[in-house]
Amino acid sequence: MPRSAQDKLPLLLREVRDCRLCEQHLPHGPRPVVQAGRTARLLIVGQAPGRRVHETGIPWNDPSGERLRDWLGISRDVFYDERRIAIVPTAFCYPGKGKSGDLPPRTECAPAWHAPLLAAMPDIRLTLLIGRHAQEFYLRENGKATLTETVAAYEDYLPSYFPLPHPSPRNQAWWKSNPWFGQAVLPALRRCVASALND
DSSP states (O other): OHHHHHHHHHHHHHHHHHHHHOOOOOGTTOOOOOOTTTTEEEEEEOOOHHHHHHHHTTTOHHHHHHHHHHHHHHOOOHHHHHTEEEOOOSSSSSOOOOEEOOOOOOSSHEEEEEEEEHHTTTTOOEEESSSHHHHHHHHHHGOSSSSSHHTTTTTGGGGTTEEEOOOOOGGHHHHOOOOOIIIIIHHHHHHHHHHHHOO
């Protein structure tokens, strides 16, 4: 492979981590959190880092991440292997607290950075769209009226995308109200993830 192609992603990641596009709107300052490798086969697109992730610089390093790894049926070692899994949220920095949880992800990140990052990772086989913001950005008009309907219709988006609810502990009521998610969707998710990583 030409050296220019090999160097593209590391240089791009340095630019992302130096990004200050929305610095004036971040109460805790910028700390872009992203994981990417040229050979990654699974892409995880969430919302934005929470406070604990902001403090540690490690994506999904919180109770939501523990639940997500359980949903996917993979270990921490696999999850944090950038050669296999890329983690590119819709916003890279912690947006701060709102009245009922974290503020929505800033809207500057995804339009600025997602296309060049994806172009530098040609082996992505499956993209997990976690939460409403990720689904709206990637599915556009193809999303259903609600997140619940979009997740229930996950087969409509395969083999490229797999929409999921956010694994935050705040969503306990949603899981209890939608038992089909654990019964039907999670087994399918684990099969798709295993296929993307291992085929």
